[in-house]
Amino acid sequence: MYKEGYPQQFPKNFLWGGATAANQVEGAWNVDGKGLTTAEVVKKADDRKKISMDAVTKESIETAIADPTDKNYPKRRGVDFYHHYKEDIQLFAEMGFKIYRFSIAWARVFPNGDETEPNQAGLQFYDDVISELEQYHILPLVTLSHYEMPIGLTKKQNGWLSRDTIADFNRFTETIFKHFKGRVPYYLTFNEINTGVWGFHETGVVDSDQSHQEQLQTRYQALHHQFVASAIATKQLHEIDPDAKIGSMLARMQTYPATPNPADVQAAQMEDDKNLFFTDVQARGEYPEYMNRYFAENNIKLKMAPDDQELLKKYPVDFISFSYYMTTVTKANQGAEVNGNMATGGRNPYLEESDWGWQIDPVGLRISLDEMWDRYRKPLFVVENGLGAVDKFEDGTVHDAYRIDYLRKHIEQMKQAIEDGVDLMGYTMWGPIDLISFSTSEMSKRYGFIYVDQDDDGNGTLKRYKKDSFNWYKQVIASNGADL
Ligand code: BGP
Numbered sequence: 129m130y131k132e133g134y135p136q137q138f139p140k141n142f143l144w145g146g147a148t149a150a151n152q153v154e155g156a157w158n159v160d161g162k163g164l165t166t167a168e169v170v171k172k173a174d175d176r177k178k179i180s181m182d183a184v185t186k187e188s189i190e191t192a193i194a195d196p197t198d199k200n201y202p203k204r205r206g207v208d209f210y211h212h213y214k215e216d217i218q219l220f221a222e223m224g225f226k227i228y229r230f231s232i233a234w235a236r237v238f239p240n241g242d243e244t245e246p247n248q249a250g251l252q253f254y255d256d257v258i259s260e261l262e263q264y265h266i267l268p269l270v271t272l273s274h275y276e277m278p279i280g281l282t283k284k285q286n287g288w289l290s291r292d293t294i295a296d297f298n299r300f301t302e303t304i305f306k307h308f309k310g311r312v313p314y315y316l317t318f319n320e321i322n323t324g325v326w327g328f329h330e331t332g333v334v335d336s337d338q339s340h341q342e343q344l345q346t347r348y349q350a351l352h353h354q355f356v357a358s359a360i361a362t363k364q365l366h367e368i369d370p371d372a373k374i375g376s377m378l379a380r381m382q383t384y385p386a387t388p389n390p391a392d393v394q395a396a397q398m399e400d401d402k403n404l405f406f407t408d409v410q411a412r413g414e415y416p417e418y419m420n421r422y423f424a425e426n427n428i429k430l431k432m433a434p435d436d437q438e439l440l441k442k443y444p445v446d447f448i449s450f451s452y453y454m455t456t457v458t459k460a461n462q463g464a465e466v467n468g469n470m471a472t473g474g475r476n477p478y479l480e481e482s483d484w485g486w487q488i489d490p491v492g493l494r495i496s497l498d499e500m501w502d503r504y505r506k507p508l509f510v511v512e513n514g515l516g517a518v519d520k521f522e523d524g525t526v527h528d529a530y531r532i533d534y535l536r537k538h539i540e541q542m543k544q545a546i547e548d549g550v551d552l553m554g555y556t557m558w559g560p561i562d563l564i565s566f567s568t569s570e571m572s573k574r575y576g577f578i579y580v581d582q583d584d585d586g587n588g589t590l591k592r593y594k595k596d597s598f599n600w601y602k603q604v605i606a607s608n609g610a611d612l
Pocket of ligand 1: 567
């Protein structure tokens with residue numbers, strides 16, 4: 129959106145803040161009526177610094193259900209935000225947060241996923257969190273589904289593979305929209321919806337010995353059900369709480385060609401389209417032609433109900449959000465759609481990588497913002513970005529200049545994109561407080577401005593400490609991005 133004046137600054141109402149997810153911070157996995165979720169049956173990775181998400185099978189679910197401890201399942205303990213939320217929100221307020229992105233655990237509200245009445249104690253917790261935010265004038269940005277579902281629905285109907293899950297999910301979303309009407313201005317439906325193509329965890333589907341083609345069929349079918357549920361949620365929200373806005377959420381990973389060979393450029397473009405496919409459906413309201421061709425060539429046949437396409441068309445999202453951590457590189461004939469590993473893909477010799485092999489690319493953020501603004505012309509929101517690192521805690525703090533450097537470079541590129549004309553709503557960096565890593569279930573992969581005293585095995589006082597980056601981010605927000 130061209131605005132008079134150059135250079136542009138961050139808009140006055142720019143939404144600075146941070147983002148977390150229920151199963152990575154809350155803990156209290158089995159209290160106040162909460163049901164078990166898919167996240168809480170995922171074991172800690174054996175091999176540190178490797179992204180290894182064990183397959184969730186029928187057997188591993190039963191083993192996990194039988195285990196009443198959190199020893200092997202760190203997402204059951206998080207960082208005990210459930211009992212520390214007042215202190216944590218006070219620290220967010222001290223940094224000057226305008227917005228806090230968090231997710232509502234479906235299984236706190238509908239423990240098994242298929243009840244007709246919500247669990248009041250579950251709703252009460254989020255009432256309390258939102259009241260606390262209101263005290264500090266911090267807006268809530270609520271993710272309705274962040275990498276978890278009630279295990280009851282996985283067992284009963286294999287998660288999102290079943291069309292019945294749409295009605296279960298939309299009973300949950302309707303409950304939330306009614307209950308929090310007027311208090312939550314922004315919602316996201318599915319966190320990183322596209323990662324459902326990489327693994328089963330995100331869709332609550334049990335792994336099985338399917339062929340590559342069968343896996344693709346299963347995953348895209350489950351994702352179709354999520355698209356429909358997301359469109360229905362949009363319809364519900366617009367009817368129930370017309371002032372609130374709802375967005376899609378993509379794990380944005382730009383693919384560059386490995387060489388200027390047109391075959392590599394074309395392959396990279398196709399990979400990139402396949403990443404943006406999800407936003408194409410959710411923002412433009414239809415399956416794009418290139419995916420119809422891809423489905424035909426890979427013998428993927430989606431079952432759709434007669435009015436699904438009309439629903440998608442009628443209820444696109446209001447804004448587009450995405451996470452941004454890295455970019456990747458590809459060559460012709462080297463696609464890797466089922467790899468279960470976010471960090472695979474080609475090496476880019478121009479980029480440095482994090483300790484976990486994530487290729488750090490601030491300029492890529494500007495490229496993505498510019499491209500997505502051109503493609504969709506809807507407001508964009510960067511709802512995750514950050515550096516996972518092993519921090520050295522000494523004298524009550526962490527000197528995390530590396531984190532400041534990473535964030536500063538990305539924020540500078542957002543500013544460039546704003547000058548390019550992009551309508552950017554805000555920035556919620558990932559993990560303002562240390563939390564359990566999604567991909568490795570480790571504690572020692574830390575993102576926060578706030579250090580939490582807990583190790584990978586759950587030992588520690590859970591005390592919170594400010595890192596150097598805490599005061600740096602405070603100054604960034606206070607100066608509205610001018611003082612980096
Ligand atoms: C995104 C997820 C988050 C989060 C983040 C960092 O993919 O939405 O839940 O954890 O990545 O990933 P990790 O924790 O694996 O370092």
